Amino acid sequence: MDNPTVSGSLRYRLGLTLIGGAAVLAVLLFFAVRSYAVQVAQQGQDNILVASVTSMLDAAAIRDNAVEVDIPYAAFSMLTTPADDRVFYAIFQDGTFLSGYRDLGYLGPDAGLENIFGFANVRGVLVRQVSASRTLIGANKRTEVQIVLAQTQDALSATLDQISRNAALLGVGFFALAAALSVWATAATMGQLDRLTTSVTRRGPQDLRPFKNSVPQEMAPLVQSLNSLMARLDQSLSQSEDFIAEAAHRVRTPLATVRSYAEATLQRVDKEENREAMRSMVKAIDESSRAAGQLLDHAMITFRADHLEREDINLVELVRDLVLRMTPIAEMKDLSLSVQGDGSVPYAGDAILLQNAVRNLVDNAMKYGPAESLIDITVRAEPHPHIMVIDRGPGFPSHEISTLTLRFKRGQNAENTIGSGLGLTIAKDVAFAHGGGIKLENTLKGGACVTLSLSS
Ligand SMILES: Nc1ncnc2c1ncn2[C@@H]1O[C@H](COP(=O)(O)OP(=O)(O)O)[C@@H](O)[C@H]1O
Ligand SMILES: [Mg+2]
Structure with a gap:
């Protein structure tokens, strides 16, 4: 019997595709959750920075023709973090540095209440900074106060680490669940195929009845062609069986008739050489009917042996x-x-x-x-x-x-x-x-x- 050449395993391929897909999704999920968390956390810090810088600008006033910023306690206390993040500020008047840390540069438009965010490097430490300005109107002049407020990001990065760990756990959990589902889905799908295979192999070689079990839509064409193949096989088998029975009958009967005629003639023939010829003829008839008989017997047995x-x-x-x-x-x-x-x-x-x-x-x-x-x-x-x-x-x-x-x-x-x-x-x-x-x-x-x- 010819065995088909095997090219890979469906089960393996399907399982690998599903599990591979789950892994890619898990990684995407991890990065999506983390970048969303980074945004939210940054937003939180920015909001506090704005609130703080706004309260500082609120405290700015012109007194005796000079700008005075009496920084309220609340402006710094609202920036307190569990990681004791350091806060820096710089105050400018119309672009001229007044007080604070010189390292901080004012970013943004010269006027207006727009807050501009950015990152800066203060003494080798990365800080988040917000720039805001306010126009003060004194007795005889307009002046603009600009404040840059910056804060280190220790608490934020601690939070982000925490979130990253949780996102990673989420990704791993998602992957485990999806992998388990993939294994289950693969087994369920291949189970259908296995069931068909079992019902084909469990059959005896002579069982040529069509398959009646319900199969999934995708397998129906296969089962259909299997059924029609078996129907054709069944038909040609029974045709050959009929043919053998018919052939046996048609060969044996006339040979028996010829033999009995030859025997009868033998009785009536007197001449010894003719009798000898008749005897050879009877013997030849015996030989051929024997050979034909055995051939047909053998063919008959091949069929009967299949369905004993x-x-x-x-x-x-x-x-x-x-x-x-x-x-x-x-x-x-x-x-x-x-x-x-x-x-x-x-x-x-x-x-x-x-x-x-x-x-x-x-x-x-x-x-x-x-x-x-x-x-x-x-x-x-x-x-x-x-x-x-x-x-x-x-x-x-x-x-x-x-x-x-x-x-x-x-x-x-x-x-x-x-x-x-x-x-x-x-x-x-x-x-x-x-x-x-x-x-x-x-x-x-x-x-x-x-x-x-x-x-x-
Ligand atoms: N009883 C026997 N004694 C000796 N040889 C035998 C015997 N039976 C079978 N054989 C040998 O086995 C061969 C195959 O037997 P068989 O298949 O019956 O074919 P056939 O009898 O038509 O020759 C015979 O040709 C013969 O050589
Ligand atoms: Mg023999």
């Missing part, structure tokens, strides 16, 4: 019955057939096939055994039902013994005997169909011994 029709039989009776029918032929060669065995060997098998097999064995014993000798047929139930045929002839050619059951194979000792090389093949096929086998050996005295065993 078992019935309860007694093997001893079956053999006795057969021997009775073969006795006239045996007597022509002065052969005696003896049946020994247990009183009764009950067996459930196909009687027609079993008789055919034993007939071929006895036939061989009569053909290859010497005239005026004894053929022993033994039928026993133990250790398992078997039928043994022993003759007193020269036995099987020992170097060929392993190949004699092959189809059309005849031994060297068969040169002058009629035959088609199918007898032992038929016996072997029948034994196989009944769960048994056939064994060829030679007895110590040299005769052939064939054992046809059946399953118990």
